[in-house]
Amino acid sequence: MTAALPTYCTAEGCMWAPCGETGLPSRCPHAYDGPMPDRHTLTETEAAVSEHVGHLPLDFAAAHAISSLYRAANAARAHLTTTVLREHDLTWTSFVVLWVVWIWDGMETRHVAESAAISKATLTGVSKTLEQRGWLTRTTGEQDRRLVNLRLTDAGRTLMEELYPKFNAAEAQLITGLSPAAVTEMTTSLRRVVEAAEDTQTG
Amino acid sequence: MTAALPTYCTAEGCMWAPCGETGLPSRCPHAYDGPMPDRHTLTETEAAVSEHVGHLPLDFAAAHAISSLYRAANAARAHLTTTVLREHDLTWTSFVVLWVVWIWDGMETRHVAESAAISKATLTGVSKTLEQRGWLTRTTGEQDRRLVNLRLTDAGRTLMEELYPKFNAAEAQLITGLSPAAVTEMTTSLRRVVEAAEDTQTG
DNA sequence: GCCCGGTCGTTTGGGTCCAAACAATATAGA
DNA sequence: TCTATATTGTTTGGACCCAAACGACCGGGC
Incomplete structure (x- = not known):
């Protein structure tokens, strides 16, 4: 599943989201201060998921399909x-x-x-x-x-x-x-x- | 929308469903007595819908797609x-x-x-x-x-x-x-x- | 005719779902 | 500094969602 995800940082080249929120591991060096686009690239979501269970074989196509459904x-x-x-x-x-x-x-x-x-x-x-x-x-x-x-x-x-x-x-x-x-x-x-x-x- | 529809009669050539139920206009001459397959052909559903609003332009492809979704x-x-x-x-x-x-x-x-x-x-x-x-x-x-x-x-x-x-x-x-x-x-x-x-x- | 197993719809308990209204908080502007 | 506007999360009221349990009913077998 890749449920619609929070805004990612719009700073040039920055791929983490959502920064600027308290309590987040501070991967993103940019404070969040813009309006919030509401979509995340697939790559970013997969990166986040892989950090948690990346050692396991995951079917990202299935996750993406069911979340889109x-x-x-x-x-x-x-x-x-x-x-x-x-x-x-x-x-x-x-x-x-x-x-x-x-x-x-x-x-x-x-x-x-x-x-x-x-x-x-x-x-x-x-x-x-x-x-x-x-x-x-x-x-x-x-x-x-x-x-x-x-x-x-x-x-x-x-x-x-x-x-x-x-x-x-x-x-x-x-x-x-x-x-x-x-x-x-x-x-x-x-x-x-x-x-x-x-x-x-x-x- | 073509929400999954009730069983249609399995009698040879009979296209109405579900018969055998009290209160239905008796289009179907066959008593229903088999196990219930749970799917209807698109044609039968469209026929039923057309009987009600067939005088209007309906988008059956959209109805079928959204119902499937x-x-x-x-x-x-x-x-x-x-x-x-x-x-x-x-x-x-x-x-x-x-x-x-x-x-x-x-x-x-x-x-x-x-x-x-x-x-x-x-x-x-x-x-x-x-x-x-x-x-x-x-x-x-x-x-x-x-x-x-x-x-x-x-x-x-x-x-x-x-x-x-x-x-x-x-x-x-x-x-x-x-x-x-x-x-x-x-x-x-x-x-x-x-x-x-x-x-x-x-x- | 009686009993048993099965089916039907309802009730119970608890979870989700949302619009609208509300209270608390933040911020901008005068 | 004060006021007005906006935003956030919560509460309210009512609708939906389902598994499990239950009562009513049906039909088959003895």
Whole structure:
């Protein structure tokens, strides 16, 4: 993992960061006093990590890839929340739940949880919040009373019809820096990551 | 977004899902009775979405990419939590915080929050949890008493020296399905997504 | 008909998550 | 020296997150 790292010194030729902070080993001779760029070169991060566990074989490509994956997911969620969801008092997860229930015209909670990639415990909480707000209803199954079925209300369907195009437009904004071929390739690679994670879970 | 979707009917030629559930418009004439594969073809999802907002121009490539991104990030976090972090009672975020403080030999809370991509409010809570467990200390700045500095304890450093190689090995497991060139390309594309999200935030 | 094993959703307990509001602190300018 | 503005971290309130435990329910086997 190479989680986004603090500012490095902008002084000419200086590669350490962040200096000027109390308590840091003083690798950097320059006091930090500028605005903070928020990105670190890979080389600097690898250097810092190697100082700690450099005697071990580390897979920097994997670390960098997973850290980028996590950051991109967070950035995407923040973007979609800020531009589309927050004004409707929705979180990413509550929107995903609404979306799944919407496109399949109702669904049982165990399947919604699976589709939304959240636990059933979480799904119970989220669906109760959405029920309280009037976006969906929860109904016990008639043939199997263990099951709870979710359906959008009229208000919920209207909300999704208005919201989903905006959400999708905001999704499209996130890939403007990529060619169509690059988008396809990234999506394929991400699926491989999911498959690898699931293989080790099941294995 | 095409969040992972529920099982579709496995009956020959049948493309609707998930049938057999109470409350669903009965598009599918087959009762569902098999184990549940957990993936839907893109075509089926697009068909379902188009039924709801098909009159609008939708960017399915963007939807699919962002949904894959979110799923991959969740799968990666679940994998790393299950295989490495949970036995040490650590969450993904608490680990990221420890890692950042570790590789930079101490850091101020505002920078740790930025590096870990979490808010300062969250960082306060997480760092207090880690302090309670003895992994790090929180110290008020001497020159600027608004600032709080985090440093790992001896136990915290020992924990990271033991844990990080295992964490990195688990990270490497996640990209076994990708060639080195594909990993590099995916990482580059993910960075583009982060940049696009940040451009619209600032703009 | 009864019992057992399994599944479902909920509850519990504790952790993370963030926006907004707040208190403490620092700094610049008059 | 005083005031105003800005920055920092914390608190508040509410939402989400999940493992584990639990109660309700279902279905198979005897």
